[in-house]
Amino acid sequence: MIEIRSCSGFEELEACVQLQVETRGYDASDVVPRKAFRVAQAIGGQVLGAFDTELAVGTGAGRAESLVGFVFSWPGMKTGEGQPRAYLHSHMLAVREAYRNRGLGRQLKLEQRLEALSRGIRYMEWTFDPLEIKNAFLNIHRLGVTVRSYLVDFYGVSSSRLQGGLPTDRLLAEWRLDSPHVQSVIEGRARNSLVIDEVIQVPATIYEWKTSAAGREKALAVQMENRQKFLEAFSRGLAVIGFVRDAEGNGSFELGHPTQLELN
Numbered sequence: 001m002i003e004i005r006s007c008s009g010f011e012e013l014e015a016c017v018q019l020q021v022e023t024r025g026y027d028a029s030d031v032v033p034r035k036a037f038r039v040a041q042a043i044g045g046q047v048l049g050a051f052d053t054e055l056a057v058g059t060g061a062g063r064a065e066s067l068v069g070f071v072f073s074w075p076g077m078k079t080g081e082g083q084p085r086a087y088l089h090s091h092m093l094a095v096r097e098a099y100r101n102r103g104l105g106r107q108l109k110l111e112q113r114l115e116a117l118s119r120g121i122r123y124m125e126w127t128f129d130p131l132e133i134k135n136a137f138l139n140i141h142r143l144g145v146t147v148r149s150y151l152v153d154f155y156g157v158s159s160s161r162l163q164g165g166l167p168t169d170r171l172l173a174e175w176r177l178d179s180p181h182v183q184s185v186i187e188g189r190a191r192n193s194l195v196i197d198e199v200i201q202v203p204a205t206i207y208e209w210k211t212s213a214a215g216r217e218k219a220l221a222v223q224m225e226n227r228q229k230f231l232e233a234f235s236r237g238l239a240v241i242g243f244v245r246d247a248e249g250n251g252s253f254e255l256g257h258p259t260q261l262e263l264n
């Protein structure tokens with residue numbers, strides 16, 4: 001049985017650090033240390049863990065080894081438009097490989113949403129790699145995020161094995177936690193058909209290309225081409241409002257006018 005709850009105690013936070021390294025292959029320059037998780041908890045962020053209760057050998061700190069996934073956010077403050085507004089920036093989501101593709105990543109995000117709403121926080125952001133088809137599908141199609149910003153080489157050089165040595169370009173996911181759009185997506189309700197003005201594609205072979213020196217040039221070419229397309233589309237007021245994958249695993253970002261979605 002999987003239990004999702006707030007992590008407590010240093011050992012559970014250390015287990016998050018270890019899972020972070022295991023899932024991304026980070027070196028010391030990228031890893032978020034236990035102290036940062038602790039501070040995030042203390043200042044209104046979230047460190048939620050998914051625990052496989054069958055792996056637990058004890059109680060309290062002894063349960064750290066049963067951590068199979070976590071999601072972690074910092075609190076943030078939006079200023080400039082009216083009253084300052086508290087929100088959460090979700091910095092990391094990870095699920096142990098053997099537990100993937102059975103809905104755990106989605107469940108962690110949904111728990112994050114409920115916890116935020118229970119404190120009156122109605123908005124969350126995070127960044128994700130536009131070349132990661134699976135993450136895009138989960139974020140846009142299954143959680144209902146929208147995207148209007150493209151961040152060029154956001155983190156600089158990264159030791160993440162998922163990055164494949166490419167620039168760390170990111171899309172900024174905007175999750176309006178109690179919007180009618182998000183509610184209908186997470187409840188799996190059919191949406192009205194939307195007008196799609198542009199489609200930006202990512203080939204399924206991107207994963208393989210990122211793992212070899214020969215393929216990396218091809219992956220970089222896709223990244224550069226899509227970077228231009230996203231920047232140009234966002235400058236025209238378009239937003240990512242949908243994402244589809246085909247039978248071969250290729251992904252397509254669907255862009256259109258966000259006014260078509262009930263976002264507030």
Ligand SMILES: CC(C)(COP(=O)(O)OP(=O)(O)OC[C@H]1O[C@@H](n2cnc3c(N)ncnc32)[C@H](O)[C@@H]1OP(=O)(O)O)[C@@H](O)C(=O)NCCC(=O)NCCS
Pocket residue numbers: 023024091092093094095096099100101102103104105106107128133134135137138142162245249
């Ligand atoms: C991203 C991650 C957290 C997702 O966790 P997960 O538990 O596997 O996610 P879920 O099972 O809830 O959802 C994944 C969805 O993507 C789908 N999917 C799986 N592989 C896919 C692919 N290659 N292309 C498109 N969609 C894919 C799954 O079918 C599932 O959709 P469904 O619920 O409609 O069936 C996990 O893969 C992971 O830890 N990856 C490494 C770290 C990472 O990339 N973190 C996110 C950035 S911070």
